Amino acid sequence: MEETRRCLACFTELLHGIKYCPVCGSAEIRKPKDAYHLMPGVLLHDRYLIGLALGAGGFSIVYKAWDTNLKRVVAVKEFFPSGTVNRVPGRRELLLPTGDRKAMYYAELDRFMQEAKAMVKFKTHASIVHVLDYFEENDAAYIVMEYLEGIDLKDYLKNRGGGLSWEEASHIIFPIMGAVKDIHAAEMLHRDVAPDNIRITVDNKVKLMDFGAVRLSEKDTYVSPNPIIKNGYTPVEQYTESATGEILHTKQGPYTDIYALGATLYEMLTGIRPEESKDREQALNETRQDIIARPSELGIELPDYVERSIMLALAVDKNLRFKNISQMEEALKGNRAVLYPEQAAKRRRNRIILTTAAAAAMVFFMVIAGVQYVKNYLIPVDLNDFIKHEATLSVLLPVADDADIAMLQLSFDQLKTGFAKFVGEQYKFKKAIDLSFTPVPKSEYEAQLGAETPAIFAAPDYSSGTIERAADLAWLFDDPNGLNASSASLLNDQRKASFISNVFAPISFDIPIIYCNDKMLKANGAAIPTGNQSPAQLLEAMQGSVAVAPNCIAMVSESFGAALSDTEKALAVLDPLLSANMRFADFEAGNAIAYIGRFTQLQKVQNALPGYNAVGNIPGTKAVGIYGTVLCVSKQLSESDRYAAMLFLSYLYHPDAQRILFVQNVLPGIPVNSDVLELYKSYRRGAAALLGGAPNDLVFLGESNRVSLSAEKELAGLLESGAYTKEAALEVLKD
DSSP states (O other), rough: OOOOOOOTOOOOOTTTTBOOOOTTOOOOSSSSTTTOOTTOOOOOOOTTTEEEEEEEEEEEEEEEETTTTTEEEEEEEEOOTTTTTTTTTTTOOOOOOOOOOOEEEEHHHHHHHHHHHHTTTTOOOOOOEEEEEEEETTEEEEEEEEEOOOOEEEHHHHHTSSSOOOHHHHHHHHHHHHHHHHHHHHTOOOOOOOOGGGETTTTTEEEEEETOOBBSSEEEEEEOOSOOTTTTTTTTGGGOOTTTTTOOOOOHHHHHHHHHHHHHHHHHHHSOOOOOOHHHHHHHHHOOOOOOOOGGGGGGGOOOOHEEEHHHTOOOGGGSSOSSSHHHHHHHOSOOOOOOOHHHHHHHHTOOOOOOOOOOTTHHHHHHHHOOOOOOOOOOOOGGOOOOOOOEEEEEEEEOOOOOOOHHHHHHHHHHHHHHHHHHHHHOOOSSSEEEEEEEEHHHHHHHHHOOOEEEEOOSSHHHHHHHHHHEEEEEEEOTTSSGGGGGTHHHHHHOOOOOOSTTTEEEOEEEEEEEEEEHHHHOOOOOOSSSSOOHOOOOOTOEEEEEEEEHHHHHHHHOOOOOOOHHHHHHHHHHTTTTTTOOOHHTSSHHHHHOOEGGGGGHHHHTTOOEEEEEESSSSSSSSEEEEEEEBBBBBBBBHHHHHHHHHHTSSSHHHHHHITTTTTSEEESSSSSHHHHHHHTTHHHHHHHHHTTOOOOOOGGGGGGHHHHHHHHHHHHHHOOOOHHHHHHHHHH
């Protein structure tokens, strides 16, 4: 046991006879802040020297303490349910209740120890306070945690005297959301997310504190006799008593913590704690009007998608909130369409699925979209004349290397269901066409495609090898006795212009975008370039600090009027942009002001630069696009199966399929169905301005540009390997 004399306020070692701490100035501490607290100087577990209390709540008291073994300051949390136990001043032992209340106390103590064990799972988590030890002593229980020098978010907001900017708030809320998401992944609920449980440390870390209200799973139905209720942050389902005192067992889930996160973010931005959820529920029941004000109604300027996300998280009806933290994160980054709660409630009442945050009139719009497709696009054809037997079709698709395969499979199941309905309702076709989807990480796709022959596959390129294995798609697009899918695609004219072989079915497209670090722009007095500029002017505007995505090289060159097949012009355009050999990682790290990438990388950029990214079109002389997902049908299929495969491709141009694939982000790409494209533009931040008249005003790179696209791959290889030089690029372009 350590025998060194220490200041019980800061635990600095004190020389004999010193009355005042030379570090913090405190006099010798002999009494606790409150009589029922442990006496300063008490040694717990033969190890932890107790100092003054840092704070107390309904369930516990937290003390600053000194770990005599590891020689460091820690925080010790004592189980002390107020109103149930007490302490004689100066004593360690607790005064326990008797009878049933004593049994209840021990049940609550067991829950406290479960809290400790739950927190240990996260002892290395960057955004959750670390539990170092736990033990029982003197009929009480204790949790030892890392001591975090800093300030609670509650006090931070109070000191600021008002709301934070979205940029500042985003740097606090996203780490906390990540912590809660990992808690949910461990099948637990936190149930006490609030500003007083969020710590901002002196080294600018953000940590979630206090698992005192943790529920160990959604199936955990234990009801505490002393529930933690925080007005403004606690959702209605967390209350355990009705107005008549009846004990409730309302189901709770991730949406319970989502409400608290929404309430915390609301206060961070407005400086006002939200209205109490039970009061809001009563007002909604009596008047159908919510009593909480939107931030915009309080004069707070926020991106529209941020306000919608906050208000949906704060929906009184748990069924209207986000179902998981990932959905809320995506919405707050502008990558997921959301409705205000009242709009979502109307949608739910009418049982109409909307995936956008547009006005309620969009319901009618989406219904009409499907009707118009049937009315204008489908030519009556008797499928029995072409598809002679039932079919089983395999579909091979490249997806992001870090894609959530389970979520993809759910979306693929939606496609299968939608396709069966499409075939049955529009064609009255009764033969079964079964679909088997295989998502493959993009980095492995070409190798797997070379090893098998799926019925439907995404074209890896426009090479002769791809063309030779693909079937002609005339019955899908051009045959007057066929499916006439060309009428459903905005890319029909572009497809005819940029594809020589009739084997490719493009179902999405993409465009190059210039992304900027808004902080660096402002710091350097720069602005996103607009109008027609040369690469040199672009570099000058961005102070020579531009990163380029390898898969945008051909589009960038074409945008500035130089095909890669035109060696000297292309090199004059590209070398100034590529010679710095900067890529996304440099942009993410703050080493580049701008990044030229694809529109579909918007989510990636927003994840890297939450709240401080800016976007614009490439300031070149030509608007250029590229096909996104381009599908082919295997030539090796029987004739009947080829027709079945083309029938499925025709469905992929239908509004329902386009919405599943591209509005729900199953595949990266901009939809080619006109109705869904308008829907897509309406909820993605800045999409309407960036896409403009696309795709009609775009020049597309396709099969006829395969020399340029092949050169792009080689140039990309030089960049990826760090071997790019002007001379090496010249050799690639000459070849």
